[in-house]
Amino acid sequence: MIDLELHEVDIDLCGEAAAFMSMSAAFTFDGGVRAELTRMAMLVRNRVERGLGPVVGINPQRFAPNLSDLVGVLAAKWELRKCTCATCGGRLVAMTENRLLQASADTIRSDDGSYA
Numbered sequence: 001m002i003d004l005e006l007h008e009v010d011i012d013l014c015g016e017a018a019a020f021m022s023m024s025a026a027f028t029f030d031g032g033v034r035a036e037l038t039r040m041a042m043l044v045r046n047r048v049e050r051g052l053g054p055v056v057g058i059n060p061q062r063f064a065p066n067l068s069d070l071v072g073v074l075a076a077k078w079e080l081r082k083c084t085c086a087t088c089g090g091r092l093v094a095m096t097e098n099r100l101l102q103a104s105a106d107t108i109r110s111d112d113g114s115y116a
Contacts, residue, residue: 032094040105041070074105
């Protein structure tokens with residue numbers, strides 16, 4: 001065994017590498033969490049598709065990245081929030097039938113239509 005001293009190094013990743021690293025977080029979760037992330041991503045995609053028609057009102061038109069990238073974005077947020085709700089601080093529950101306990105992929109700012 002070699003006794004080596006380790007030093008932390010900050011690396012500035014290009015956009016594609018940073019996106020992949022955040023997306024790769026989705027593969028470290030158990031099956032229930034991955035299924036929950038996919039469920040939320042599909043809900044976002046459905047919201048975006050419904051919003052592609054004529055826009056009436058004050059809400060912005062919604063848009064999102066492709067499904068696999070969106071799951072990666074949600075996985076990074078899930079991990080960043082340490083599996084807690086950003087609104088109430090409660091523990092997020094994966095794969096629950098109780099719709100009141102299901103996580104929601106709402107936008108952070110309502111005036112910005114991006115789910116990215």
